[in-house]
Amino acid sequence: MDKTRPEHLKDAGLKSTVPRLNILNLFKSSQERHMSAEDVYKHLLASGDDVGLATVYRVLTQFEQAGLLVRHYFEGGKSVFELNQGRHHDHIVCMQCGHVEEFYDEAIESRQEKVAAEHGFAVHNHSLHIYADCLRKKCPHKR
Amino acid sequence: MDKTRPEHLKDAGLKSTVPRLNILNLFKSSQERHMSAEDVYKHLLASGDDVGLATVYRVLTQFEQAGLLVRHYFEGGKSVFELNQGRHHDHIVCMQCGHVEEFYDEAIESRQEKVAAEHGFAVHNHSLHIYADCLRKKCPHKR
DNA sequence: ATCAAAATGATAATGGTTCTCATTTGCAAC
DNA sequence: GTTGCAAATGAGAACCATTATCATTTTGAT
Numbered sequence: 001m002d003k004t005r006p007e008h009l010k011d012a013g014l015k016s017t018v019p020r021l022n023i024l025n026l027f028k029s030s031q032e033r034h035m036s037a038e039d040v041y042k043h044l045l046a047s048g049d050d051v052g053l054a055t056v057y058r059v060l061t062q063f064e065q066a067g068l069l070v071r072h073y074f075e076g077g078k079s080v081f082e083l084n085q086g087r088h089h090d091h092i093v094c095m096q097c098g099h100v101e102e103f104y105d106e107a108i109e110s111r112q113e114k115v116a117a118e119h120g121f122a123v124h125n126h127s128l129h130i131y132a133d134c135l136r137k138k139c140p141h142k143r
Numbered sequence: 144m145d146k147t148r149p150e151h152l153k154d155a156g157l158k159s160t161v162p163r164l165n166i167l168n169l170f171k172s173s174q175e176r177h178m179s180a181e182d183v184y185k186h187l188l189a190s191g192d193d194v195g196l197a198t199v200y201r202v203l204t205q206f207e208q209a210g211l212l213v214r215h216y217f218e219g220g221k222s223v224f225e226l227n228q229g230r231h232h233d234h235i236v237c238m239q240c241g242h243v244e245e246f247y248d249e250a251i252e253s254r255q256e257k258v259a260a261e262h263g264f265a266v267h268n269h270s271l272h273i274y275a276d277c278l279r280k281k282c283p284h285k286r
Numbered sequence: 287a288t289c290a291a292a293a294t295g296a297t298a299a300t301g302g303t304t305c306t307c308a309t310t311t312g313c314a315a316c
Numbered sequence: 317g318t319t320g321c322a323a324a325t326g327a328g329a330a331c332c333a334t335t336a337t338c339a340t341t342t343t344g345a346t
Contacts, residue, residue, distance in 0.1 A: 115246050158342090
């Protein structure tokens with residue numbers, strides 16, 4: 001049920017290469033659950049892994065298709081990725097500090113299915129982002 | 144209460160110029176409720192209005208800030224705009240033909256407020272996009 | 287009609303992402 | 317363990333939506 005083990009690369013038809021292992025490992029060990037391609041690229045370079053930006057983009061997309069990662073399109077134009085462990089969830093994004101919190105609400109989920117059906121749509125997926133101000137003391141009011 | 148009349152340009156501190164009037168008029172007369180900057184640009188050129196793409200982008204942003212239009216960030220990287228008339232609503236987007244349908248669900252709205260409050264956030268706004276396949280006969284399966 | 291401030295539009299620049307292609311790597315068969 | 321070749325990589329070019337620049341035009345108050 002855990003989709004984040006290296007063996008799953010094979011299952012997805014992906015050779016287990018150095019960049020792919022590094023990226024997978026980064027997501028599993030990083031403090032940051034949500035990272036953009038640029039974030040991943042910088043982290044890898046910082047830890048001495050010599051990788052190309054193009055490869056990062058390619059691998060992230062492959063991992064998304066393989067179901068290892070989930071991609072989110074937040075406002076601002078850049079995609080962020082996170083490990084696909086556990087169930088689907090939505091996000092609250094702090095507009096001041098960029099802090100992201102996850103939530104899952106069964107009522108919202110089921111209403112969505114219902115609404116889509118009523119309109120004659122077959123749901124693929126959805127994105128629900130709540131943009132708000134977090135009230136954390138540590139909210140640094142900057143990105 | 145109608146925020147889409149030309150007089151509102153003045154209220155927003157915007158001079159009533161030719162491009163701005165044309166763009167506002169396009170949104171009010173077009174079949175398409177949801178248009179990207181590129182869409183607007185092409186429509187205007189097609190109807191003989193000589194406008195620059197930069198102006199379209201500028202005006203759309205100004206209209207958004209003035210509250211005349213609402214901007215949505217759908218997947219795919221480009222923003223779409225629609226007239227800000229009536230109440231807030233969310234969207235279902237057909238992944239095949241790009242057809243956009245609007246909906247409003249009170250249960251979803253109120254649950255969101257509740258969830259945000261539970262997590263210690265003060266909501267500014269939210270975006271809920273359901274990506275699906277529409278079942279319309281006319282769905283042309285192309286963008 | 288006059289004129290300064292604001293708006294426009296052609297074009298360059300930007301930022302995120304994808305494409306190209308020569309070189310390198312993984313891995314299955316020998 | 318070599319070998320061979322398809323798959324993967326990485327440097328840089330290309331792309332696309334959007335924003336910035338700046339000389340020219342338009343607006344609206346006088």
